[in-house]
Amino acid sequence: MKVFSLYKDFFRFVERISLSLGKWKIYSEFYYQPHREFLDIFFSHFPLLDPSSLKQRVEKIKVSDYSWLKSLISVSPPKKNITQAYKRCIEIVLPREEPDVYLFVGFFSPDGFVMNFKGKPVICFGLERFRDFRLLKIIFAHEYAHFLLNLSDGDIPEKMRFKWLLISEGLGTYFSKLAFPNSALSDHLLFRRDRLNWCQANESYLREICCSGKFSNQELMDFYFKGNPKLDLPPRAGKYLGFQAVKKYLADNKEKGIGSLLANKESSLSLPL
Numbered sequence: 001m002k003v004f005s006l007y008k009d010f011f012r013f014v015e016r017i018s019l020s021l022g023k024w025k026i027y028s029e030f031y032y033q034p035h036r037e038f039l040d041i042f043f044s045h046f047p048l049l050d051p052s053s054l055k056q057r058v059e060k061i062k063v064s065d066y067s068w069l070k071s072l073i074s075v076s077p078p079k080k081n082i083t084q085a086y087k088r089c090i091e092i093v094l095p096r097e098e099p100d101v102y103l104f105v106g107f108f109s110p111d112g113f114v115m116n117f118k119g120k121p122v123i124c125f126g127l128e129r130f131r132d133f134r135l136l137k138i139i140f141a142h143e144y145a146h147f148l149l150n151l152s153d154g155d156i157p158e159k160m161r162f163k164w165l166l167i168s169e170g171l172g173t174y175f176s177k178l179a180f181p182n183s184a185l186s187d188h189l190l191f192r193r194d195r196l197n198w199c200q201a202n203e204s205y206l207r208e209i210c211c212s213g214k215f216s217n218q219e220l221m222d223f224y225f226k227g228n229p230k231l232d233l234p235p236r237a238g239k240y241l242g243f244q245a246v247k248k249y250l251a252d253n254k255e256k257g258i259g260s261l262l263a264n265k266e267s268s269l270s271l272p273l
Contacts, residue, residue: 223238
């Protein structure tokens with residue numbers, strides 16, 4: 001596994017902010033240009049972040065904005081955490097090919113995600129929102145499962161996109177629970193405890209919303225990411241159904257392991273919610 005610590009060049013930029021040169025010029029020289037291929041692909045997922053707005057964001061950066069992150073990284077290097085997590089993950093499922101991992105600083109980046117880069121999936125961590133790395137190993141294991149799913153056989157029919165979202169999130173959650181079983185389920189779901197309590201108390205209601213056919217795929221996708229106050233539905237609650245589906249399947253089919261689901265999209269999609 002190769003780990004690319006792009007954030008080191010970001011801090012080279014931050015260290016030079018006090019120079020008389022404009023921040024954008026320093027940012028471009030020390031961070032953006034050396035990693036432009038990666039950053040352009042990442043920024044392309046944010047249509048409102050055009051070159052002009054990116055420059056405006058950079059010009060507003062202050063050294064103090066990143067002092068906590070710099071201190072955190074010096075005390076707890078993320079590469080070390082990720083390497084330890086990877087060793088645990090490959091004890092459960094070996095990948096067809098080793099992942100590349102990118103550690104970077106963006107603007108409001110997801111904590112962890114998988115992105116296609118140079119023709120293959122890579123695991124990425126946007127470090128700017130982390131206040132500690134307590135859950136970094138769990139997040140890596142979750143994204144490792146998504147990495148395996150990206151390499152798996154089969155395609156996702158358009159009409160199955162919402163179900164795939166729930167099942168894939170369920171697989172990521174279940175896999176991280178296998179890797180680090182001593183952590184709380186709420187940590188693996190990346191939920192506060194009160195949201196997990198809601199999901200456990202309202203599982204039947206949640207299943208009715210997601211599986212009754214009353215709502216379109218697009219409506220269900222919106223419910224997942226945004227929640228719906230009128231339905232008393234919190235965001236991302238649907239991943240709990242995906243986790244339960246994976247858990248029940250593997251409990252009922254003890255001869256099968258999670259590797260079989262991570263290797264074939266059709267097998268994963270066959271799981272009932």
